[in-house]
Amino acid sequence: MVASPQHEFETQDLLINVGPQHPSTHGVFRMVLTIDGEVVKDVVPYIGYLHRGAEKLCETMDFRQGIGFMDRTEYLAAHNAELSYVMAVEALAGLEVPDRAQWIRTILCELNRLSSHFMFLGAFGIDVGVFGTPFIYAWREREAIIDLFEEISGDRMMYAYFRPGGLAWDVPLNFKERVREVLKSTRQGIKDFDELLTQNEIFRARTEGIGYISAEDAIDWGMSGPSIRASGVALDVRRDEPYLKYADLDFDVITGENGDVFDRYYCRLMEMHESVKIIEQCLARLEPGLIVPDKMPRMLRAAPGEVYIRTEAPRGEYGIYMVSKGGNRPYRLKVRSACLSNLQALKQMSVDQYVADAIIVLGSIDIVLSEVDR
Amino acid sequence: MKGIAKSLMVTLSTFTRKPVTRDYPNYHRPLPERDRAFPLLLWDKEVDEPFCTGCHACERACPVECMTVLMKDNPNHKSNGGDSSRRKIIDKFWIDYARCMRCNICVEVCNFDAIAMNNTWQGHETSVHDRKDLVMDLQQLLAQSHGGAIKEWVPTLGQANE
Ligand code: SF4
Numbered sequence: 001m002v003a004s005p006q007h008e009f010e011t012q013d014l015l016i017n018v019g020p021q022h023p024s025t026h027g028v029f030r031m032v033l034t035i036d037g038e039v040v041k042d043v044v045p046y047i048g049y050l051h052r053g054a055e056k057l058c059e060t061m062d063f064r065q066g067i068g069f070m071d072r073t074e075y076l077a078a079h080n081a082e083l084s085y086v087m088a089v090e091a092l093a094g095l096e097v098p099d100r101a102q103w104i105r106t107i108l109c110e111l112n113r114l115s116s117h118f119m120f121l122g123a124f125g126i127d128v129g130v131f132g133t134p135f136i137y138a139w140r141e142r143e144a145i146i147d148l149f150e151e152i153s154g155d156r157m158m159y160a161y162f163r164p165g166g167l168a169w170d171v172p173l174n175f176k177e178r179v180r181e182v183l184k185s186t187r188q189g190i191k192d193f194d195e196l197l198t199q200n201e202i203f204r205a206r207t208e209g210i211g212y213i214s215a216e217d218a219i220d221w222g223m224s225g226p227s228i229r230a231s232g233v234a235l236d237v238r239r240d241e242p243y244l245k246y247a248d249l250d251f252d253v254i255t256g257e258n259g260d261v262f263d264r265y266y267c268r269l270m271e272m273h274e275s276v277k278i279i280e281q282c283l284a285r286l287e288p289g290l291i292v293p294d295k296m297p298r299m300l301r302a303a304p305g306e307v308y309i310r311t312e313a314p315r316g317e318y319g320i321y322m323v324s325k326g327g328n329r330p331y332r333l334k335v336r337s338a339c340l341s342n343l344q345a346l347k348q349m350s351v352d353q354y355v356a357d358a359i360i361v362l363g364s365i366d367i368v369l370s371e372v373d374r
Numbered sequence: 375m376k377g378i379a380k381s382l383m384v385t386l387s388t389f390t391r392k393p394v395t396r397d398y399p400n401y402h403r404p405l406p407e408r409d410r411a412f413p414l415l416l417w418d419k420e421v422d423e424p425f426c427t428g429c430h431a432c433e434r435a436c437p438v439e440c441m442t443v444l445m446k447d448n449p450n451h452k453s454n455g456g457d458s459s460r461r462k463i464i465d466k467f468w469i470d471y472a473r474c475m476r477c478n479i480c481v482e483v484c485n486f487d488a489i490a491m492n493n494t495w496q497g498h499e500t501s502v503h504d505r506k507d508l509v510m511d512l513q514q515l516l517a518q519s520h521g522g523a524i525k526e527w528v529p530t531l532g533q534a535n536e
Pocket residue numbers: 425426427428429430431432433443483484485486487488489
C-alpha cells in the first residue's frame with residue numbers, strides 16, 4: 001500500500017491565470033484560479049476590461065440617441081436591452097404604446113431570446129469539448145433569425161429599432177410568413193440539439209452534478225434568468241410582473257431541480273420551446289394598426305421623476321433605473337445587468353471542482369461581458 | 375451508447391440537407407432593401423446637385439458626433455440664373471465611418487431626404503489600410519448615388535404599411 005502523496009509531501013497551491021483574452025472566457029474576462037493539483041480552491045474574477053461608460057454616456061444623449069448605446073451593452077439580445085430602455089422613457093414621458101407595436105415587440109424579443117440561446121448552446125458545446133459541431137449548428141439556426149432581423153430593422157446585431165412610443169418603422173409586408181418560416185427551422189434546430197447533446201451520455205457525464213448552487217444561495221447572490229430557474233426557483237419577470245403582452249399569453253416557466261450545469265443548459269433548451277409557443281400566439285393576434293401613438297410629441301420630454309423598469313432578457317433580469325429632472329435626456333441612468341449578478345456566484349459554483357469543469361461552469365452562466373462591464 | 379448513436383444520427387442527417395454556407399467573396403447574397411451599412415448622400419438628378427442643403431440637423435443629432443457639415447450659397451440658385459430652388463447648398467461634408475455606429479438617426483432627422491443608409495454591398499466592404507481613409511468627404515459620399523447604384527429606402531418614422 002502506498003500512502004497518498006498528500007501525507008508525505010508538502011504540496012503547494014498553484015496560481016493560474018485564465019484570460020483576459022482566452023477563448024473560453026466568452027469575451028475579455030480574467031479569472032485567477034488557485035489550484036491544488038487539478039482541483040480549484042479559489043477563484044478571483046477580474047472584470048472591467050470592456051467598460052465603456054455606456055450609462056454615463058447616455059446621460060449626455062437625448063432619449064433617441066441612447067438607444068444605440070443600449071444595443072451595445074447586450075449585443076446578443078439587443079432587442080431586449082432596447083426594450084427596457086424605451087419602456088423606462090415611456091414611463092417617464094407618459095406614452096401609451098399602441099397594441100400592434102407591443103405585439104411586434106413581444107415577437108422580436110422572443111426571437112432574440114431564441115437567437116441568444118442558440119448562441120449559448122453553441123458556445124457551451126465548445127466549452128464542454130464538443131468542438132465545432134454544435135457551434136456551427138447553432139450558428140446555422142441563429143443565422144436564420146438574424147437574417148429576419150436584418151430584413152426588419154436593417155441591421156444584424158445593433159438593431160436600434162425600438163423607439164420611445166413604439167417602433168422606428170413598420171415590419172415588412174411578408175413579416176408573418178417570414179417569422180413562421182424561421183420558426184420552422186428553429187423548431188428543427190431545438191430538436192437537433194436535444195438529440196445531439198441532451199441524450200448524449202458523454203455530454204451528460206461531463207455536465208451532471210458539477211457547478212451546483214442551491215436555491216437559497218442563488219437567491220442570495222441575486223441571480224436571475226435561466227441560471228436561477230435551474231436551481232428550482234420559478235422567477236420570471238414575464239410572469240411575475242407582466243409587461244408588453246405577456247399577461248395575455250400562455251406559457252410555462254421552466255425550472256430545473258438540481259441546480260447543476262446540466263440543468264442550466266436544459267432549462268435554456270426547454271425555454272426555447274416556450275419562446276416558440278409565445279411567438280405563435282403573438283402571430284395569431286397581430287393585427288394592423290398604429291405603431292407609434294397618435295399624438296406623438298415632436299420633442300420628447302420626460303417628466304421629472306424616477307423609474308425602475310425590469311424585463312426578462314435571455315440572461316435574466318435586465319433593469320433600467322432612470323432619473324429624470326425634466327428635459328430630453330436622463331439625469332441618471334443605471335443598468336441592472338443580469339450577467340453581473342449571475343457572475344458573482346462563480347466562485348461558489350467552481351470551488352472544489354476540477355479546472356476543466358471551472359470553464360464549463362463559467363460557460364453555463366452564459367455571460368456577455370459587455371453587459372457585465374457596460 | 376444509445377444517446378451517442380442518436381447524436382451521430384443528427385450529424386449524419388445534415389449530409390442530406392442543403393448547404394447553408396456561401397462562398398462569400400465570390401458570391402454576394404442579395405441584401406434586403408432595409409439593410410443599413412453606412413450613411414451616404416443622395417444626388418438630385420433633376421437639377422444635378424446634391425439634395426443636401428447643409429442644414430446641420432444631422433450633425434447635431436448624431437450621437438457619436440462623426441459628421442462635419444459646411445454650407446455655402448448655392449451658385450445654381452434661381453436668383454443667380456440657375457435652375458435650383460435651393461438657396462443654400464452643401465459645401466463640404468465629412469463622415470467618419472470609423473466612428474459612425476449606423477444608428478439611422480441622421481436619416482430620420484433629415485428634412486430633405488438627402489441622406490440614406492447605404493443598402494448595397496459596397497457599403498459593407500469598406501476595409502482600408504489606414505483609419506484616416508475612413509473619413510469620407512463629399513465626393514466619396516455622393517459618388518454612389520451620383521452613379522445611380524443605390525436602391526433608395528428612406529424610412530418614415532412610424533410609417534405603417536398595412
Ligand atoms: S443631410 Fe439632411 S440633415 Fe444633414 S445637413 Fe444635409 S440636409 Fe441637413
